[in-house]
Amino acid sequence: MKKRILHILNSRSYSGAENVVFSIIEHLNEYEFAYVSRKGAIQKRLEAHGIQYYLLDKLTVNEIKRCVLDFKPDIIHAHDFTASILSCFLHYRIPIISHLHNNPPWIKKYGIKSFLYYFFADRYKRVLVVSEAILSEYVFRKKIIKKAVIIHNPIDFDKISKMAKEGSVKKYDIINLGRLSQQKNPKLFIDIIEECVRNKLEIKVAMIGDGELYDDVKSYIYEKHMEKYIDILGFKENPYLYLQQSKILCIPSLWEGFGMSAIEALVLGKPVVASSAGGLSKIVNDSCGKICYLKKEYVEEIMNLMLDKEYYEKKSKNAVNRAKNLQIKINYYDNLRKIYEKINR
Numbered sequence: 001m002k003k004r005i006l007h008i009l010n011s012r013s014y015s016g017a018e019n020v021v022f023s024i025i026e027h028l029n030e031y032e033f034a035y036v037s038r039k040g041a042i043q044k045r046l047e048a049h050g051i052q053y054y055l056l057d058k059l060t061v062n063e064i065k066r067c068v069l070d071f072k073p074d075i076i077h078a079h080d081f082t083a084s085i086l087s088c089f090l091h092y093r094i095p096i097i098s099h100l101h102n103n104p105p106w107i108k109k110y111g112i113k114s115f116l117y118y119f120f121a122d123r124y125k126r127v128l129v130v131s132e133a134i135l136s137e138y139v140f141r142k143k144i145i146k147k148a149v150i151i152h153n154p155i156d157f158d159k160i161s162k163m164a165k166e167g168s169v170k171k172y173d174i175i176n177l178g179r180l181s182q183q184k185n186p187k188l189f190i191d192i193i194e195e196c197v198r199n200k201l202e203i204k205v206a207m208i209g210d211g212e213l214y215d216d217v218k219s220y221i222y223e224k225h226m227e228k229y230i231d232i233l234g235f236k237e238n239p240y241l242y243l244q245q246s247k248i249l250c251i252p253s254l255w256e257g258f259g260m261s262a263i264e265a266l267v268l269g270k271p272v273v274a275s276s277a278g279g280l281s282k283i284v285n286d287s288c289g290k291i292c293y294l295k296k297e298y299v300e301e302i303m304n305l306m307l308d309k310e311y312y313e314k315k316s317k318n319a320v321n322r323a324k325n326l327q328i329k330i331n332y333y334d335n336l337r338k339i340y341e342k343i344n345r
Helices: 016-027 042-048 061-071 080-087 112-123 132-137 157-163 186-198 214-223 240-244 260-267 295-307 309-329 332-342
Strands: 004-009 032-038 053-056 075-079 096-100 124-129 148-150 174-177 205-208 230-234 248-251 272-274 289-291
Touching: 004 016, 004 061, 004 080, 016 032, 016 042, 016 075, 016 260, 016 332, 032 061, 042 053, 053 061, 061 080, 075 080, 080 096, 080 112, 112 124, 124 132, 132 148, 157 240, 157 260, 174 186, 174 240, 174 260, 186 205, 186 214, 186 295, 214 230, 240 260, 248 260, 248 295, 260 272, 260 309, 272 295, 289 295, 295 309
Parallel strands: 004 032, 004 075, 032 053, 075 096, 096 124, 124 148, 174 205, 174 248, 205 230, 248 272, 272 289
Antiparallel strands: none
């Protein structure tokens, strides 16, 4: 009989953590999975992939309990803070895996969230973190160190390359790819582009993603008179088409988990200009892009990549080699399979 795994997420759309869960379900078919989250756009994707799901108006203990009683999981795989904490209130003897996909500000300071996670840490059989930064920055790291496992996100290199060729879209010079939220720092990205334009750089830019700051970001583009240079495209089912048709990926995030989009760009030979947040500093280096700390560093690197063809071609070639080296280090599905198999009631 297949072991049953219940994934719980406090989201309603498709982004980084959701992509990870979909990949797990697709590749580990020796298990039976179900997906729990709030109602929203995610439903179409779940149905398209044939994934069993429970969609809730609101993620609450009682609603999760209803799903657990129906699905009868052997393991609860809870993603990020809210799902992890709520799962601890179920009062069942079901093992819980807490999976942290980001290193948000609460991890780094003493506060309600960091104390709550500390309080419930004994309830987790394993704590999965997607980068070394998450583990090193958590203020109560000693509490979870013995049960923590660094497990980088799954990357399907062949799938990325294939999807990048499935159609054609408008070409752009620079892409910003990610949820329009505080975490991704979209206004800094707009400021970077504004400075490039002031330096007489002729560029066409796209921001791909949806989120709670969509209207604010759109207004900021007009406030800065950048609408001629920046297209805000919203969510795209296949962002790899846009990466393929672009030259540079820019990621000025305030915090990150693994930095999946950086590797996706490297796979396609696109240099990445990024902050040092989370796992980005372990992915991007001077051979394939640049880690930046100040706005002027982003601008200088983008100017160099756009104006010096030899400089760009060297970093583009190195981007592909960097992706290949990272692929060798990531054995995601075997690692997760071992974790599932070692956990029993």
